[in-house]
Amino acid sequence: MKCIQCQGSLRRGVAPFHADRKGYHLVMDSIPAWVCSQCGEVYFEDKAVDSIQKALRSIDNESSRLAKSA
Ligand SMILES: [Zn+2]
Known part of the structure; x- marks a missing residue:
């Protein structure tokens, strides 16, 4: 498997994942x-x-439950 952007080779590793959701990050x-x-x-x-x-x-489920109980 090669990089779609630059055709470089891919290495196994780890990366951070960010999600911006309604009500939380x-x-x-x-x-x-x-x-x-x-x-x-x-x-x-x-x-x-x-x-x-x-x-x-x-998290979506729990946070909407929390919002309802507020
Ligand atoms: Zn690349």
């Missing part, structure tokens, strides 16, 4: 990812994206 420090050795572009694996989406969904 989520930052995960080290998500497993492929990182371009030339330009630093980050590619998350489907598996990691699934987990992040699950985490966001559960």
Whole structure:
């Protein structure tokens, strides 16, 4: 697999993930990812994206429950 931006080679590593959602911001420090050795572009694996989406969904649920009880 090569970088879409610069055709550089990708290395296994970790990268931070940021999500700006309604009512909260989520930052995960080290998500497993492929990182371009030339330009630093980050590619998350489907598996990691699934987990992040699950985490966001559960935070969405809990935060809307909190908002209702306020
Ligand atoms: Zn690149």
